[in-house]
Amino acid sequence: xxxxxxxxxxxxxxxxxxxxxxxxxxxxxxxxxxxxxxxxxxxxxxxxxxxxxxxxxxxxxxxxxxxxxxxxxxxxxxxxxxxxxxxxxxxxxxxxxxxxxxxxxxxxxxxxxxxxxxxxxxxxxxxxxxxxxxxxxxxxxxxxxxxxxxxxxxxxxxxxxxxxxxxxxxxxxxxxxxxxxxxxxxxxxxxxxxxxxxxxxxxxxxxxxxxxxxxxxxxxxxxxxxxxxxxxxxxxxxxxxxxxxxxxxxxxxxxxxxxxxxxxxxxxxxxxxxxxxxxxxxxxxxxxxxxxxxxxxxxxxxxxxxxxxxxxxxxxxxxxxxxxxxxxxxxxxxxxxxxxxxxxxxxxxxxxxxxxxxxxxxxxxxxxxxxxxxxxxxxxxxxxxxxxxxxxxxxxxxxxxxxxxxxxxxxxxxxxxxxxxxxxxxxxxxxxxxxxxxxxxxxxxxxxxx
Amino acid sequence: xxxxxxxxxxxxxxxxxxxxxxxxxxxxxxxxxxxxxxxxxxxxxxxxxxxxxxxxxxxxxxxxxxxxxxxxxxxxxxxxxxxxxxxxxxxxxxxxxxxxxxxxxxxxxxxxxxxxxxxxxxxxxxxxxxxxxxxxxxxxxxxxxxxxxxxxxxxxxxxxxxxxxxxxxxxxxxxxxxxxxxxxxxxxxxxxxxxxxxxxxxxxxxxxxxxxxxxxxxxxxxxxxxxxxxxxxxxxxxxxxxxxxxxxxxxxxxxxxxxxxxxxxxxxxxxxxxxxxxxxxxxxxxxxxxxxxxxxxxxxxxxxxxxxxxxxxxxxxxxxxxxxxxxxxxxxxxxxxxxxxxxxxxxxxxxxxxxxxxxxxxxxxxxxxxxxxxxxxxxxxxxxxxxxxxxxxxxxxxxxxxxxxxxxxxxxxxxxxxxxxxxxxxxxxxxxxxxxxxxxxxxxxxxxxx
Numbered sequence: 033x034x035x036x037x038x039x040x041x042x043x044x045x046x047x048x049x050x051x052x053x054x055x056x057x058x059x060x061x062x063x064x065x066x067x068x069x070x071x072x073x074x075x076x077x078x079x080x081x082x083x084x085x086x087x088x089x090x091x092x093x094x095x096x097x098x099x100x101x102x103x104x105x106x107x108x109x110x111x112x113x114x115x116x117x118x119x120x121x122x123x124x125x126x127x128x129x130x131x132x133x134x135x136x137x138x139x140x141x142x143x144x145x146x147x148x149x150x151x152x153x154x155x156x157x158x159x160x161x162x163x164x165x166x167x168x169x170x171x172x173x174x175x176x177x178x179x180x181x182x183x184x185x186x187x188x189x190x191x192x193x194x195x196x197x198x199x200x201x202x203x204x205x206x207x208x209x210x211x212x213x214x215x216x217x218x219x220x221x222x223x224x225x226x227x228x229x230x231x232x233x234x235x236x237x238x239x240x241x242x243x244x245x246x247x248x249x250x251x252x253x254x255x256x257x258x259x260x261x262x263x264x265x266x267x268x269x270x271x272x273x274x275x276x277x278x279x280x281x282x283x284x285x286x287x288x289x290x291x292x293x294x295x296x297x298x299x300x301x302x303x304x305x306x307x308x309x310x311x312x313x314x315x316x317x318x319x320x321x322x323x324x325x326x327x328x329x330x331x332x333x334x335x336x337x338x339x340x341x342x343x344x345x346x347x348x349x350x351x352x353x354x355x356x357x358x359x360x361x362x363x364x365x366x367x368x369x370x371x372x373x374x375x376x377x378x379x380x381x382x383x384x385x386x387x388x389x390x391x392x393x394x395x396x397x398x399x400x401x402x403x404x405x406x407x408x409x410x411x412x413x414x415x416x417x418x419x420x421x422x423x424x425x426x427x428x429x430x431x432x433x434x435x436x437x438x439x440x441x442x443x444x445x446x447x448x449x450x451x452x453x454x455x456x457x458x459x460x461x462x463x464x465x466x467x468x469x470x471x472x473x474x475x476x477x478x479x480x481x482x
Numbered sequence: 483x484x485x486x487x488x489x490x491x492x493x494x495x496x497x498x499x500x501x502x503x504x505x506x507x508x509x510x511x512x513x514x515x516x517x518x519x520x521x522x523x524x525x526x527x528x529x530x531x532x533x534x535x536x537x538x539x540x541x542x543x544x545x546x547x548x549x550x551x552x553x554x555x556x557x558x559x560x561x562x563x564x565x566x567x568x569x570x571x572x573x574x575x576x577x578x579x580x581x582x583x584x585x586x587x588x589x590x591x592x593x594x595x596x597x598x599x600x601x602x603x604x605x606x607x608x609x610x611x612x613x614x615x616x617x618x619x620x621x622x623x624x625x626x627x628x629x630x631x632x633x634x635x636x637x638x639x640x641x642x643x644x645x646x647x648x649x650x651x652x653x654x655x656x657x658x659x660x661x662x663x664x665x666x667x668x669x670x671x672x673x674x675x676x677x678x679x680x681x682x683x684x685x686x687x688x689x690x691x692x693x694x695x696x697x698x699x700x701x702x703x704x705x706x707x708x709x710x711x712x713x714x715x716x717x718x719x720x721x722x723x724x725x726x727x728x729x730x731x732x733x734x735x736x737x738x739x740x741x742x743x744x745x746x747x748x749x750x751x752x753x754x755x756x757x758x759x760x761x762x763x764x765x766x767x768x769x770x771x772x773x774x775x776x777x778x779x780x781x782x783x784x785x786x787x788x789x790x791x792x793x794x795x796x797x798x799x800x801x802x803x804x805x806x807x808x809x810x811x812x813x814x815x816x817x818x819x820x821x822x823x824x825x826x827x828x829x830x831x832x833x834x835x836x837x838x839x840x841x842x843x844x845x846x847x848x849x850x851x852x853x854x855x856x857x858x859x860x861x862x863x864x865x866x867x868x869x870x871x872x873x874x875x876x877x878x879x880x881x882x883x884x885x886x887x888x889x890x891x892x893x894x895x896x897x898x899x900x901x902x903x904x905x906x907x908x909x910x911x912x913x914x915x916x917x918x919x920x921x922x923x924x925x926x927x928x929x930x931x932x
Contacts, residue, residue: 065692067709099711194676202713203672221671222653226644242515258738259517261549261731263652263713280730281711287734288708291741292823298748299819300812307824311841315848318816325812326853329805330860336801337864343797350793350800351786355779357804358915361811362750362775362908366768369749373742374757391761398765403776410780414787458812461911465808 035068042075049080057087066095073109082112094124101285102304103136110137115144123149126201128174128282130154131161160275169253170246172286173267173276176200179207180233182216187229189219204264207274208237215266215274217241243268246275250286251376257283297451298369300325300458321458328462332357332469339473342480348416349476352423353469355407359427360434360468361461363399367392367438368460372452375442385443392435400431422479426472433471434464485518492525499530507537516545523559532562544574551735553586560587565594573599576651578624578732580604581611610725619703620696622736623717623726626650629657630683632666637679639669654714657724658687665716665724667691693718696725700736701826707733747901748819750775750908771908778912782807782919789923792930798866799926802873803919805857809877810884810918811911813849817842817888818910822902825892835893842885850881872929876922883921884914 048056061069061084069092073081085093100106110118118137122130122145134142142162149155157175164170178196180189189206205218217239219227227236243266244253257265257280267276296304300321305314336343336353343349371388408424411417441460442452498506511519511534519542523531535543550556560568568587572580572595584592592612599605607625614620628646630639639656655668667689669677677686693716694703707715707730717726746754750771755764786793786803793799821838858874861867888910892902 065710190675193672197672197676203675221675222643222647225640225653225671225675226647258734260515263730280713280734284708284730284734284737287737287741291737291744294741295744295748295819295823298745299815301816301819305820307820307838307841311844311848314820314841315845318813318845319849319852321816322809322812322849322853323856325808326805326856329802329808330857332804333801333860334864336804337798340797343800347790347793347797348787350803351783352779353800353803354782354786354807354915354919355776357807358775358779358811358912359772361808361911362772363768365749365908366751366771369745369751370755370757370764373745388757391757391764394761395765395768398761399769399772402769403772406773406776407780410783414784458815461811462808465804469804 035064035071037068037071037075042072045072045084046076046080049076049083052083054087057084061088061092066092067099070096070099074105078109078112081109090120091124094121097121097133098125098129106133107136115141116148119145119148123151123154126174126176127154127157127161127276128172130158131164132166134158135162164246167250168246169244169248169250169267169278170275172250172253172278172282173246174279175276177207177266177274177277178203179209179274180219182208182210182234182237184233185229186224186227186231186233186236189224189233190229193224202264202279204279206233207266207277208233209274213273215243215268215272218266241266243272244278245270251290253278254283254286254290258287293451294372294453297453298365298457325458325462328466332466335466335470335473339477342473342476346418346476346480348419349422349473351416352407352411352419352426352472355423356426356430356468356472357465359403360430360464363396363431363434364438364460364464365457367435368442368452371439371442375446375452388439389436392439393432396432396435397428400428403431404428418480419476422472422476425479426468426475429471429475430464430468433467437463437467485514485521487518487521487525492522495522495534496526496530499526499533502533504537507534511538511542516542517549520546520549524555528559528562531559540570541574544571547571547583548575548579556583557586565591566598569595569598573601573604576624576626577604577607577611577726578622580608581614582616584608585612614696617700618696619694619698619700619717619728620725622700622703622728622732623696624729625726627657627716627724627727628653629659629724630669632658632660632684632687634683635679636674636677636681636683636686639674639683640679643674652714652729654729656683657716657727658683658689659724663723665693665718665722668716691716693722694728695720701740703728704733704736704740708737743901744822744903747903748815748907775908775912778916782916785916785920785923789927792923792926796868796926796930798869799872799923801866802857802861802869802876802922805873806876806880806918806922807915809853810880810914813846813881813884814888814910814914815907817885818892818902821889821892825896825902838889839886842889843882846882846885847878850878853881854878868930869926872922872926875929876925879921879925880914880918883917887913887917 045057045060069088073085073096076084100109118141122133125133134145146155146158160175161173176199178193178200180192193203193206203221205220206224207218208216210216217237218241219233219237223236242256242260242262244256246267246269253265262280264277264279266274267278269275301317302320305317404424404427407427408420411420411423438460445454446452495507495510519538523535523546526534547556550559568591572583575583584595596605596608610625626649628643628650630642643653643656653671655670656674657668658666660666667687668691669683669687673686692706692710692712694706696717696719703715712730714727714729716724717728719725751767752770755767854874854877857877858870861870861873891910895904896902
């Protein structure tokens with residue numbers, strides 16, 4: 033039942049486009065859901081995609097356009113469209129999707145489209161939304177919602193839904209307001225269906241509801257909706273006037289994007305690249321963190337050089353350079369990622385710094401002793417007994433230091449407003465590499481003198 | 483407006499519990515949403531939490547119990563409850579939540595609770611769901627839904643919703659079936675509100691809908707619902723009989739869990755631990771991958787030892803051991819994480835192996851040349867000119883090899899059914915450390931002989 037895109041299918045569509053075979057193309061697209069047509073368009077050359085797109089129903093086209101996630105992809109796709117053409121689809125958009133699309137366009141296109149919109153209420157909605165950044169509640173909200181005055185009856189309320197039906201795709205609930213547009217509560221669609229026609233809304237609405245202000249950070253909105261299993265949440269201004277609502281589908285997109293960003297940050301990739309981006313874009317996205325790694329390693333080279341004397345005396349010292357670096361890196365990543373996880377879970381008591389460090393130190397001692405002893409055993413077996421204490425003690429010290437840095441770095445980054453996930457990536461590995469190797473040679477320096 | 487848990491608040495509640503001050507506690511809890519009460523309970527000692535819990539309204543208690551995510555936490559919390567007490571809350575659960583909770587309990591408790599349930603339809607629903615694993619659609623679905631025969635009128639349909647209203651918390655849509663319970667389509671709640679009372683359902687329902695079979699993997703369900711912005715999806719058996727539905731809140735939980743798992747896998751933490759777990763649990767979860775790292779580094783030590791001759795001749799060789807290991811590790815993680823990202827995005831044409839490798843190699847050459855030249859410059863400046871070609875060429879080779887391994891490993895793991903995210907973690911770092919150092923000394927061996 034789900035659509036599987038194959039190379040053969042794409043080729044068949046390309047041939048039909050080449051032949052300008054409208055009937056076949058329309059019939060083929062008729063079979064697909066909009067999201068699937070989108071994946072087909074994505075595989076076609078720009079002009080071919082544009083041609084196929086113009087054959088679609090306007091509603092289907094609008095749904096596809098609204099759901100292209102990558103702003104760069106969408107801007108490129110729309111490069112062939114006139115402002116009038118864009119307006120034609122925008123007319124069927126929800127206000128939040130329209131504002132998102134127009135923010136990606138030049139100011140000229142943006143103003144042309146807004147001027148061309150026939151529905152002046154929609155134009156006003158979009159203008160209301162344009163100023164909000166995408167990282168606050170106002171940037172996620174849509175203006176379309178059904179609201180009812182607290183003095184209305186259920187019947188008046190259903191009449192209002194009927195009037196709005198075309199504009200509000202998913203109703204979920206009717207928001208209840210007073211004469212000043214102040215949010216008082218809501219009636220779920222289910223309760224509206226079940227209530228008698230002449231009941232007053234004031235007697236059946238739920239006044240104990242959650243809402244957010246326009247300026248709330250998106251992460252807070254996501255957390256509230258997820259914790260309380262909400263399908264939609266109303267958005268108000270500082271006077272608690274109802275301005276819009278945020279629906280669950282937008283929240284899911286935020287969650288998915290955040291997860292991808294975190295993973296890319298941990299992996300040391302800057303910006304949002306994907307495997308099918310150009311070679312140049314991918315190389316550029318990787319280079320910055322690789323260079324951080326190179327810089328760190330060259331500092332390590334300088335450290336090693338300064339201990340040339342020790343290396344000259346005990347050449348076997350070189351054998352354990354890798355274990356110091358990699359153990360430091362691995363412990364640092366593990367520690368940092370747990371801290372990042374706690375930071376992103378905002379429910380529950382904040383763990384105190386003291387308690388945090390106490391645990392981190394205990395875990396580090398436990399793991400440090402085990403690793404230190406194992407490596408010591410290897411030293412013993414390979415007949416480098418002079419290095420037993422150097423290697424074992426260094427590893428314990430490295431695990432302790434790396435745990436400490438893995439704890440501190442994300443907490444500090446978070447405090448100064450940088451995504452702490454980047455602390456779990458190449459940054460921490462590089463820093464710990466360097467610290468690990470430095471510690472090792474210092475310990476060797478003192479122990480071998482004795 | 484959102485609840486912030488403070489130490490002082492928890493202490494105040496603890497004092498009130500100590501004093502068995504029912505009135506204060508009830509008043510305080512009245513102020514909170516169930517999800518917030520849950521975070522309070524989590525901070526209390528088991529007996530205190532149990533006492534506070536029994537003071538809550540049964541509905542609130544049921545909502546809290548249904549939403550404890552961690553099975554171990556919930557089992558522990560319920561350890562003080564009799565089967566009759568558990569049944570008391572389960573009676574208010576949706577069937578999917580009830581089945582999830584009972585799967586965590588002993589067979590004895592499970593059977594006692596099912597026998598004690600007064601609503602025999604609910605008991606049958608739960609028994610229907612118990613056999614499904616949590617990683618297929620059947621394990622996510624709930625039996626509660628509103629269905630209507632295609633021959634009914636809108637009025638009969640609304641009567642049915644009225645009857646079911648208590649059991650079905652969020653309706654979203656009414657599923658339309660024929661006399662054999664075969665799924666034909668659906669009517670959205672909105673359209674039902676808008677239709678005339680005596681309209682036949684058969685004339686207004688949407689027959690072009692998405693559904694899933696019980697055996698579909700959870701990831702597929704998530705992907706379908708996310709791509710098509712669905713609030714709920716019906717679940718059918720192989721004969722397309724309607725068995726249940728999956729709602730969006732469950733899907734969000736799956737997405738969040740998956741993201742956390744991936745990050746832990748990349749960070750090299752096995753199992754699901756959190757920062758507030760015990761020292762022992764955390765140490766255990768980290769040790770396996772640390773040991774893999776240690777094993778790899780000790781192999782690297784053995785490799786280095788076998789090149790003692792080269793190290794004796796050119797002591798400066800030791801200086802560049804860290805850069806080989808860390809560059810290999812960083813490149814490997816970057817490459818693997820992009821592959822993992824592509825693998826989890828199932829829409830779009832699969833990228834062919836040839837195309838994949840072509841790009842990977844080009845990116846590697848580009849970045850390898852830049853890094854190799856920079857490091858070469860350092861070699862030059864630090865007057866180790868003999869090592870210029872050794873270091874530069876080794877780095878190019880290391881970047882190429884690490885890119886290759888970072889591409890192949892997740893693809894292979896994915897093919898044999900292991901979460902490819904673990905390939906982006908300590909595994910790839912360790913392997914690349916080893917390969918990097920080996921390559922370096924081999925190249926040194928041949929170039930220095932000349």
